[in-house]
Amino acid sequence: MASTNGNASSERKHAKSQSTFQFENTSTAIAASQMRNSLNKLADTVPDPKMRKQFETQMDAFFSLFRRYLTDKAKGTAVDWDRIQPPNPEQVICYDDLPDSVTTEFLSKLVVLKLNGGLGTSMGCVGPKSVIEVREGQSFLDLSVRQIEYLNRKYDVNVPFVLMNSFNTDDDTQSIIKKYEGHNIEIITFNQSQFPRVYKDSLLPVPKDINAPIDSWYPPGHGDLFESLENSGVLDELISRGKEILFVSNADNLGAVVDFKILSHMVESKSEYIMELTDKTRADVKGGTIIDYDGSVRLLEIAQVPKDHTEDFKSLKKFKYFNTNNIWISLNAMKRIVENNELQLEIIPNSKTISVGKAESDISVLQLETAVGAAIRHFKSAHGVNVPRRRFLPVKTCSDLLLVKSDLYSLAHGSLEVSPGRFGPAPLIKLGGHFKKVSDFQKRIPHMPKIVELDHLTITGNVNLGKGVVLKGTVIIVCSDGQKIDIPNGSILENVVITGNLSILEH
Numbered sequence: 001m002a003s004t005n006g007n008a009s010s011e012r013k014h015a016k017s018q019s020t021f022q023f024e025n026t027s028t029a030i031a032a033s034q035m036r037n038s039l040n041k042l043a044d045t046v047p048d049p050k051m052r053k054q055f056e057t058q059m060d061a062f063f064s065l066f067r068r069y070l071t072d073k074a075k076g077t078a079v080d081w082d083r084i085q086p087p088n089p090e091q092v093i094c095y096d097d098l099p100d101s102v103t104t105e106f107l108s109k110l111v112v113l114k115l116n117g118g119l120g121t122s123m124g125c126v127g128p129k130s131v132i133e134v135r136e137g138q139s140f141l142d143l144s145v146r147q148i149e150y151l152n153r154k155y156d157v158n159v160p161f162v163l164m165n166s167f168n169t170d171d172d173t174q175s176i177i178k179k180y181e182g183h184n185i186e187i188i189t190f191n192q193s194q195f196p197r198v199y200k201d202s203l204l205p206v207p208k209d210i211n212a213p214i215d216s217w218y219p220p221g222h223g224d225l226f227e228s229l230e231n232s233g234v235l236d237e238l239i240s241r242g243k244e245i246l247f248v249s250n251a252d253n254l255g256a257v258v259d260f261k262i263l264s265h266m267v268e269s270k271s272e273y274i275m276e277l278t279d280k281t282r283a284d285v286k287g288g289t290i291i292d293y294d295g296s297v298r299l300l301e302i303a304q305v306p307k308d309h310t311e312d313f314k315s316l317k318k319f320k321y322f323n324t325n326n327i328w329i330s331l332n333a334m335k336r337i338v339e340n341n342e343l344q345l346e347i348i349p350n351s352k353t354i355s356v357g358k359a360e361s362d363i364s365v366l367q368l369e370t371a372v373g374a375a376i377r378h379f380k381s382a383h384g385v386n387v388p389r390r391r392f393l394p395v396k397t398c399s400d401l402l403l404v405k406s407d408l409y410s411l412a413h414g415s416l417e418v419s420p421g422r423f424g425p426a427p428l429i430k431l432g433g434h435f436k437k438v439s440d441f442q443k444r445i446p447h448m449p450k451i452v453e454l455d456h457l458t459i460t461g462n463v464n465l466g467k468g469v470v471l472k473g474t475v476i477i478v479c480s481d482g483q484k485i486d487i488p489n490g491s492i493l494e495n496v497v498i499t500g501n502l503s504i505l506e507h
Contacts, residue, residue: 028070031203035066038205042196045209054231055210061227062195065220065368069347070203081309084300085292086318092277092290092384098261099268106267107157109244111331112148112258114251115222115372116141116173117166117192123398124437128169130251131176132438134395134404135411140251141176146414147257149185159258160238163189163251164228166219190232192224200351200364215354222248222325223345223370230338239331246334248327248372254404255393256326257415262385263328272333273379275299276387277321283428285314287322288373290384297382299323299373303348321384323373324392330379337378344378345370389425390418398441399429406451421452432460466491 039059046052120129130140138146148161165173170191177187194217196205207216225248229235238246245266249256266274277290288301305313312318337343348369353362376382393416395401403426409416435441449469451457457471461479466489473495479485483501487493 025074028074031070032063032067034204035198036063039063039196042205042207042209045211057231058193058195061193062220062368065195065347065370066198068344069349069368072347079293079300079304079306081306081312083294086320087290087292087297087384090383091292091297092321092386093265095261095385095387098265098385100261103264104155104157104260106245106260106263107151107155107159107258109242109267110258110263111160111162111238111243111246112144113162113164113225113246113248114141114144115225115248115325116163116169116251117219117222118251119168120438122396123401124439127172128165128176128251130169131172132395132401134254134401135409135416138414140254140395141173143254143411143414144251145180145183145185145187149183150413151258152184158186160186160188160243162234162238162246163187164222164225165189165191167191167194167214167217168219188234188237190228190234192219192222192228194218195220195367197352197354197365197367200366203366206354206363206365218352218367220367221348221369222250222372223374225372226334226338226343226375230335235331235335235338239335244331246329246331248325248329250325250394252396253324253326253392253394254416255389255391256324257391259387259391262387265385266328266330269381271328271379271381271383272330273376273382274328275373275376275382275384276324276326276328276391277384278324278387278389278392280316280320280322281425282316284322285316288371289313289319289322290376291319293377296377297384298377299346299371301346301348301371301374304346321386324387325373326387326391327372329375333379337375342378343375345374397431398435398438399431401438401441402429402431402445402448403427403451406448408451419452427451427454428456430458432458434462435459461485463487469493 039062043052043056043059046055114130116128116130118129120127120132123132125132133139135143145161148159151157151159163173173189180187196207197216197218198205206212245263247258262274262276275290280287286302288299291298291300302310302313348371350367350369352365352367354365355362393404395404404416408419408422408426410419435444444463445465447467449465449471451471453472454475456474458476462483463477463479463485465487468490469487470492472493475493476497477485478499480500485498485501
């Protein structure tokens with residue numbers, strides 16, 4: 001009797017899985033068809049024929065991404081953890097092993113591109129993140145321009161400086177770059193795609209016409225670089241001028257300066273793609289890493305990792321490096337891959353909530369993004385270079401801002417250089433919610449403390465730092481709710497924990 005029930009259960013289960021598969025396939029086909037119709041209707045709302053053609057090209061790219069997302073979802077496609085291995089020695093080369101015979105002749109083949117699509121909202125700022133002041137009254141953009149201008153002047157070359165803007169940052173950026181017109185630098189800008197956000201429940205686009213509110217659209221991540229550079233005509237223009245290598249980095253990474261050793265290595269090794277990796281620390285465990293997948297090199301992001309292997313992914317032993325997003329790419333190879341429609345970048349679904357129209361509650365939407373690092377598997381002789389930590393100096397929070405504004409670094413031709421008095425890695429800095437916005441940070445820490453001998457700093461609560469404060473070793477300042485801590489001018493704090501309520505009077 002038990003045996004009969006077992007067979008019946010097995011058959012039912014098999015039939016169910018078949019029907020589930022058919023249901024998913026049908027659902028995918030219907031969702032794709034509905035999306036295609038909606039995108040066609042959206043295109044009909046663009047009055048100018050030339051603009052409509054550009055819009056349709058973008059919507060075709062979006063539809064391709066959307067259809068791949070549906071297919072992957074129906075298949076349940078995920079990375080097979082058993083096929084993942086740490087990279088082998090040919091797939092990651094040590095920076096120190098690169099030849100020291102640095103030649104500058106390759107500079108004439110170089111183009112520098114900054115990913116400039118992000119806003120400074122996470123740090124409480126309005127407008128492009130690249131215009132936040134980081135050092136001596138200068139913004140990320142100012143420092144990048146100074147670096148390239150110095151290269152051009154010193155070596156008598158013309159390295160073009162390219163900005164990939166988004167619809168969020170383009171207008172402001174165009175106004176800001178006018179101030180560089182008298183400088184020895186050529187600035188080229190283009191916009192990445194503007195894709196429609198998708199309702200999570202119906203899988204239909206949020207915008208109903210081209211003039212829909214800005215919240216209805218999104219820039220689809222920096223993996224969009226390849227097609228947008230091609231569609232803008234900038235890729236062909238650069239190739240026609242004999243440019244061969246594109247150095248890409250995030251606008252907020254102050255460590256991403258042109259490196260002659262990597263540039264020479266790329267030309268001499270005939271590699272089409274090089275990703276800069278740096279050693280992972282406890283603070284970087286969520287960063288994407290390079291892996292060997294069935295003998296080919298790939299990027300693995302935490303979003304792709306099966307939940308039961310998350311801790312394996314974060315392990316410093318198995319995956320020692322993470323992606324800095326400093327990437328060197330052959331322009332001719334990029335042209336070939338885009339023209340042949342070879343790019344199949346892993347999709348990163350990003351859930352958001354927005355308010356649409358007069359809706360009383362927030363609405364769940366989906367935006368499908370891709371990462372530039374995921375393209376590594378499409379290029380010949382692609383590999384990673386394990387670079388020193390100084391090449392990864394991003395400013396994502398005000399904790400990072402304190403670091404780069406401090407005496408730990410000095411400024412030379414737009415580049416930050418570590419103080420000779422510093423030994424070991426940069427200190428770990430954690431500032432609490434009272435310091436989240438740049439305006440609050442500047443109010444509470446109007447003068448940067450001296451931190452050359454600091455190892456760890458934590459500040460939470462209503463805390464203000466005076467002028468000429470010196471921090472050494474481990475310093476923890478925790479202010480309770482409703483209390484206040486003022487650190488007076490000239491204080492030297494070394495290996496201390498300060499809690500409660502404190503206003504020290506100066507003697």
